[in-house]
Structure formats: C-alpha cells, structure tokens
Amino acid sequence: MERMWDRVAGLDVHRDWVVGCVRVVVRKERTVAKQKFKTTSKGLAELAVWLIEANVNLVVMEATGVYWKPVYYALEGSGPELWLVNAHHVKNVPGRKTDLADAEWLADVAAHGMVRPSLVPPPPIRELRELTRYRKTQADERGREVQRLEKLLQDAGIKLTSVASEVWSKSSLNMLEALIAGERDPKVLAEMAQSTMRPKIPALTEALAGHFGAHHAVVARRIIDHVVFLDRAISELSTAIAERAAPSAAAVELLCTIPGVKSNTAQVFIAETGGDMSRFPTAGHLAAWAGVAPANHESAGKHRAAGSRQGSRWLRRALVESAWAASRTKNSYLGAQYRRLARRRGPNKAIIAVAHSIIVAAWNMLNNGTPYEDLGADWFDKHSDADAETRRLVHRLEALGHSVNLIPAA
Numbered sequence: 322m323e324r325m326w327d328r329v330a331g332l333d334v335h336r337d338w339v340v341g342c343v344r345v346v347v348r349k350e351r352t353v354a355k356q357k358f359k360t361t362s363k364g365l366a367e368l369a370v371w372l373i374e375a376n377v378n379l380v381v382m383e384a385t386g387v388y389w390k391p392v393y394y395a396l397e398g399s400g401p402e403l404w405l406v407n408a409h410h411v412k413n414v415p416g417r418k419t420d421l422a423d424a425e426w427l428a429d430v431a432a433h434g435m436v437r438p439s440l441v442p443p444p445p446i447r448e449l450r451e452l453t454r455y456r457k458t459q460a461d462e463r464g465r466e467v468q469r470l471e472k473l474l475q476d477a478g479i480k481l482t483s484v485a486s487e488v489w490s491k492s493s494l495n496m497l498e499a500l501i502a503g504e505r506d507p508k509v510l511a512e513m514a515q516s517t518m519r520p521k522i523p524a525l526t527e528a529l530a531g532h533f534g535a536h537h538a539v540v541a542r543r544i545i546d547h548v549v550f551l552d553r554a555i556s557e558l559s560t561a562i563a564e565r566a567a568p569s570a571a572a573v574e575l576l577c578t579i580p581g582v583k584s585n586t587a588q589v590f591i592a593e594t595g596g597d598m599s600r601f602p603t604a605g606h607l608a609a610w611a612g613v614a615p616a617n618h619e620s621a622g623k624h625r626a627a628g629s630r631q632g633s634r635w636l637r638r639a640l641v642e643s644a645w646a647a648s649r650t651k652n653s654y655l656g657a658q659y660r661r662l663a664r665r666r667g668p669n670k671a672i673i674a675v676a677h678s679i680i681v682a683a684w685n686m687l688n689n690g691t692p693y694e695d696l697g698a699d700w701f702d703k704h705s706d707a708d709a710e711t712r713r714l715v716h717r718l719e720a721l722g723h724s725v726n727l728i729p730a731a
Contacts, residue, residue, distance in 0.1 A: 325434035330372055330401070331427030332382040333420045334389050336360065339382075341368060342424035343375040344432055353428075355421050360388070365395035377401045381431040383408040384439060393441065404431065404438035411436055440610070442595040449565045450592040454635055456558040457589075463551040470497075470544045478531030484524045489548070492518045496529065497545065501538045562588055572596050575686050578693040579679055580655050581647030586639045590683060593636040604684035612637040613676040637676070644675035654696040655679070661701055 327347070333340040343354045354375065358368040372380060380396060381404045382389055389405060396403055411430055430436050442450065471488050474481055479500070485493050495513040504510060511525035518525070563584075566573060569591045576587035594600070594607070601607040608614040612632020648659035648671070655675050662671035682693055715725045 326379050326432045328375070328377045328379070329428045329432040330375065330377045330380045331424045331429070331431065332368075332380065332392065333424040333427065334360075334382050334385050334392050335420070336388050338420075339365075339368060339392055340420040340424045341371065342421065342428050343372070343377055344425065344428040345375070345377075346432070353425060355424065357420075360391060362395070365392060368392075369396055369399045372396070373400055379404065379431060381406055381427050381436070383411060383427065404436070405441050406431075406436045407439060440595070440600060445565065445568070446592060446595045449562065449588070450635075452558055452562045452565065453589050453592040456555055456562065456585075457635065457638070459551055459555050459558065463548055463555070466544050466548050466551065470541065470548075473537060473540055473544070474531075474533075477533040477537045479533055480528040480531070481525075484521050484528045485518060490518075491515060494545070496525075497541060500533050501542050501545075503538075505533065559585075566591060569596050572687055575690070575692055576683055579643070579647075579682055579686075580650045580653045580693075580695070581643040581645070582679065582683075583643070583646075586643045589636060589639040593633050593639075596687065598684050598687045601684065604681040607684045608677050608680050611640060611680055613640055613673055613680055640676040640679055641672060643679055644672045647675055647679065648672065652698045654698065654700050657698040657701055 327345065329344050331342045331344070333342075337360055338357055339360055340357050341355065345352050345354075356371060358364040358371075378401055380401045382392060384405050384407060393403065393405060406427075411427055441447075467489050471482055474488065481493055481496065482488050487493065488497075492513060492515045495515075496510045499510055499513060507526045507529040510529045511522045514522055514525055566588050572591055573584060573587040576582050576590055577584060590596075593611075598607070601610065605614060610632055612634070614632075644655070644659070647653065647655035648663075650656040655678060658678060659668075659671050659675050662674050685691075686693060711727070715727070718725050
C-alpha cells in the first residue's frame with residue numbers, strides 16, 4: 322500500500338490522558354516512539370513540544386465525545402497539520418485493543434491515506450456553534466416543560482386544552498395564575514378569557530371544573546417560573562448569537578429568502594458549516610454531510626433502500642424544521658414538492674426530500690451570492706411526462722371500475 326506521509330503522530334485521547342505514537346519512516350526504515358501525557362494545560366504543552374521535536378508532518382486523533390477538544394485546541398496552530406477523524410473509520414483489529422496499539426494504528430492508517438479529516442471550523446464559528454446548540458437545548462427544555470404543564474392539568478381534571486388552542490397563551494396563563502392563587506370557581510376562571518376565547522366561555526366553564534389541589538399549585542408555579550426563566554435565557558442567547566453572526570449577516574439574509582428558513586435556522590447553518598461552501602465540492606457533498614441525502618447499500622450487485630445518511634444532527638434538525646414550515650407554504654416549489662411526494666411515499670420521506678432541496682439551494686446561493694428564486698408550484702406539472710401521467714390516470718380510473726375512452730382535444 323502506498324505511503325502518503327513519512328512522519329505521522331497518532332493520538333489516543335481520553336479524559337485524563339492522551340497516548341501519543343510518532344511513526345517515522347526514513348529510507349524504508351520505520352521507527353516508532355510512544356509516550357503518555359496528562360490532558361491538563363501543562364501536559365498538553367509537553368505533548369506539543371514532543372511532537373515539534375519529533376518533526377512530525379501530521380497529527381491524527383479520534384473524535385471521542387468532548388475529550389478531543391482540549392487536545393485539539395492546544396495543538397491547533399502549533400506547526401504540524403492536525404486532523405480530527407471519525408472514530409468509526411479507524412476501528413482497530415479485534416483482540417489487540419490497548420491505548421498504545423490504538424495510537425500506533427491511528428498513525429499507520431493516516432500515513433497510508435486511509436482516513437480523511439473531519440470539518441473543524443475556526444474559533445469564531447466554534448463559539449457561534451456552542452451558542453446555537455445551547456439555545457436549541459433550552460428551546461427543547463421549554464417545550465418539555467409546557468408538556469409537563471399540560472400533563473399536570475390533565476391529572477387535575479382541568480380540560481383547558483380541549484377548548485383553548487394551547488396551554489401557554491395569555492388567557493390560559495391568567496386562568497392558571499388564578500388556580501395557583503386558590504380560585505376554584507370555573508365561572509370566575511372562564512371569565513378571564515380574552516379576545517377570541519370569549520365566545521368559548523360556556524365550554525371553558527365546563528372544562529375548568531376539576532380537582533386542582535394544593536400540590537398541583539406547587540408544581541404549576543415551578544413550571545411556569547421555569548418556562549419564564551427559559552424564555553429569558555433563550556432571548557439572551559439569541560442576542561449573543563446575533564452579535565457573533567454579524568460578520569455573516571449577508572449570508573444569513575440570503576438564506577432567509579428560502580421559504581421556511583428563518584434567522585434561527587440560517588444562524589445554525591452558518592454555525593454548523595462555517596458558511597464557507599468551498600469546503601464542500603458539490604451540493605451533494607454538503608447534503609450527505611448534513612444527513613439529508615440517501616444512503617447507499619449494495620451487495621452482490623443488488624441495491625436496497627438504506628434510509629438517509631448519518632450526518633450533523635444539529636443541522637439536520639434545523640433543516641427538517643424549516644422543511645415542515647416550507648411544506649405549508651402555498652404557490653411555492655417546496656410546498657408542491659412536499660405534497661407531491663407525501664402522497665406517494667409518505668410525509669417523513671417527503672420532508673427529508675424538501676430538506677435536501679433547501680440545503681442544495683443554500684449551497685448554490687452562498688456559492689453564487691444570489692437570493693433564492695422559486696421555481697413555482699407548477700414546476701412539476703410543466704416538466705412532467707404528459708403521456709406517463711395520462712397512463713397513470715387511466716389506470717387509476719380503470720382500477721375504480723370505469724371504462725375510459727380518450728378523445729384528444731382539438
């Protein structure tokens with residue numbers, strides 16, 4: 322096997338230790354040096370000196386949870402080229418599992434070009450990514466708390482959501498605050514309805530008659546306070562994200578021209594990809610990296626469905642959320658695409674196809690610096706095979722028991 326690198330270091334990273342192996346080949350003679358370092362700042366400084374003195378050209382490490390981050394950041398910019406590789410791509414031979422063997426195996430596969438580096442964005446993008454990911458976790462937690470509030474009301478026999486559209490609205494919160502304060506008269510509670518809920522007062526009176534107890538009030542108070550706290554945290558995070566995304570404001574504005582894509586999704590796109598589309602040779606490469614491209618499975622010349630690829634779960638989630646929003650748009654290509662595919666293949670596959678279309682559009686837009694141009698809801702009708710569509714409709718009518726006789730229009 323052809324050797325691509327002569328001086329390579331492999332690092333087996335753990336929480337407290339990192340084991341290094343330097344593999345050097347000179348005139349077909351191979352020498353191997355191994356050493357163990359602590360992952361403290363002092364230990365990582367010693368590791369950097371050891372690698373520089375060994376005059377290595379390439380340093381390779383696995384992406385092991387979050388433990389690779391302090392090691393990577395300490396070595397970043399120290400001299401040798403630094404690669405972070407997917408742990409699934411460098412599985413060692415079974416039965417030879419030791420830290421020293423893993424480090425040597427890493428150096429060996431990298432020296433022969435058997436692995437490729439993962440995308441590690443520059444520090445400003447990493448900061449933005451940390452903030453966008455944390456904002457998403459807070460938004461998810463907020464959703465779970467609202468669900469807990471609904472479960473609590475069901476436990477108390479309060480059927481508020483059977484009448485109101487949601488439990489977290491101004492009218493619903495006024496009723497909840499009154500319940501917590503000790504009000505139990507359903508008529509008094511129903512009169513707190515505002516705006517469009519006023520016509521529902523009779524139904525609310527019936528729905529608010531339950532057995533809301535003191536223990537329900539304690540839990541409801543904690544949930545409401547927590548949701549208010551989370552709302553404030555999400556707002557503050559959004560402000561910090563907007564400040565750090567300011568250098569990419571033009572890209573965010575471009576992405577927001579895509580139906581279903583809002584500023585939050587555009588910020589996640591920049592945070593996860595770095596906004597530099599030159600890292601991805603084609604739109605297909607980016608779609609595969611994001612996990613919204615079809616996976617391949619071929620054996621003995623036979624292909625079978627393998628779902629979608631594994632990819633960046635944060636970017637995939639943002640794309641899927643935008644795809645659901647785009648699927649509800651009228652007179653748009655993405656909305657028509659969803660409805661067309663959902664009829665034949667189901668909503669889940671259709672939504673991934675829409676997410677794929679969004680990311681392909683984003684790659685082209687950022688590459689060319691042009692806003693989104695909608696193809697229109699009638700694009701599929703204009704580009705469909707009229708004969709094939711006619712045969713399909715005739716077949717469908719015949720299956721329903723009709724006899725079809727086609728007469729061409731004048």
